[in-house]
Amino acid sequence: MTDDARPTDGPPAGAAPRLVRTRAELRSALATGTDDRRAVVMTMGALHDGHLALVRAARELADQVVVTIFVNPLQFGPGEDLDRYPRDLDGDLSLLATAGADVVFAPTPDVVYPDGDPVVRVSAGAIGQVLEGAARPGHLDGVLTVVLKLLHLVRPGVALFGQKDAQQLMAVRRMVHDLDVAVDVVAVPTERDADGLALSSRNAYLSAAERTRALALSRAVRAAEQAAEVDGTAAAVRAAAHEVLDGADVVVEYAVLVDPLTAQEVPPDHTGAAVFAVAARVGSTRLIDNALLRLGRQSLESA
Ligand code: PAF
Numbered sequence: 001m002t003d004d005a006r007p008t009d010g011p012p013a014g015a016a017p018r019l020v021r022t023r024a025e026l027r028s029a030l031a032t033g034t035d036d037r038r039a040v041v042m043t044m045g046a047l048h049d050g051h052l053a054l055v056r057a058a059r060e061l062a063d064q065v066v067v068t069i070f071v072n073p074l075q076f077g078p079g080e081d082l083d084r085y086p087r088d089l090d091g092d093l094s095l096l097a098t099a100g101a102d103v104v105f106a107p108t109p110d111v112v113y114p115d116g117d118p119v120v121r122v123s124a125g126a127i128g129q130v131l132e133g134a135a136r137p138g139h140l141d142g143v144l145t146v147v148l149k150l151l152h153l154v155r156p157g158v159a160l161f162g163q164k165d166a167q168q169l170m171a172v173r174r175m176v177h178d179l180d181v182a183v184d185v186v187a188v189p190t191e192r193d194a195d196g197l198a199l200s201s202r203n204a205y206l207s208a209a210e211r212t213r214a215l216a217l218s219r220a221v222r223a224a225e226q227a228a229e230v231d232g233t234a235a236a237v238r239a240a241a242h243e244v245l246d247g248a249d250v251v252v253e254y255a256v257l258v259d260p261l262t263a264q265e266v267p268p269d270h271t272g273a274a275v276f277a278v279a280a281r282v283g284s285t286r287l288i289d290n291a292l293l294r295l296g297r298q299s300l301e302s303a
Helices: 023-030 049-061 089-099 125-129 139-154 166-178 201-205 208-230 234-246 297-302
Strands: 018-020 038-043 064-069 103-105 158-162 184-188 251-258 272-282 285-295
Touching: 018 023, 023 064, 023 103, 023 139, 038 049, 038 139, 049 064, 049 089, 049 158, 049 184, 064 089, 064 139, 089 103, 103 139, 125 139, 125 166, 139 166, 158 166, 166 184, 166 272, 166 285, 201 285, 208 234, 208 272, 208 285, 234 251, 234 272, 234 285
Parallel strands: 018 103, 038 064, 038 158, 064 103, 158 184
Antiparallel strands: 251 272, 272 285
């Protein structure tokens, strides 16, 4: 996007965003903008084009774009990759300069959680018990807790999240609705490499051979999308995706068709919006992918 297309005076393209590390520095940086014209993009760093697409979308919607970079310990379970999660603040700042972020809030855990682990946390409820929540108990509660804290600290009018983390998006939308949080949530489509692999910071863990095997996830997603377009029934979508995954060299944790409002499996006669979501292990790396589908139109047309 060019500077001219920006709503107001964002930084010139390529200008370094203002890096703030403390709550006081953040408050001072926010003072140059207005809350309802501010967008936030929350990340855990190790940025890639998927994150930059979020920042560019934020640039279109707001005058002040704040990117948070914080590897949130609360959303990692014991034995997960908290310690080895990729961290590259300098690289992230260079990328964010190209995408047009104004402010980067990169706090340490003691800034976000000054009294240690919070006693009171947000619960994702039933959404947090299935899929990612079943595989990673407490994960979505940890996500929602930090998301709510960052919303309070950054006070944005709009918060952008990637469709790539479909269940996280569902949980955030539900929290904002159920707890009357005054922010608009905007979903941004998943960015993919040319071969279809959904961009993820965890792709960095994959060897070349594992990366090839990982394409089973995006192939399953594509098969699900095609079945939804051609046939339109939940059974056809499930069968098409499973046909891909059954022959793949990955360990599938789940491959399901769920309601985007509840994250619960849809019944066989479901019509309307549905999310096909897949999680699989490729070697020691756990990957997820999904597609937002619309079911039923085709079967109604042929009835
Ligand atoms: O999607 C992520 O990177 C994280 O879950 C988020 C939203 C930044 C919260 O830590």
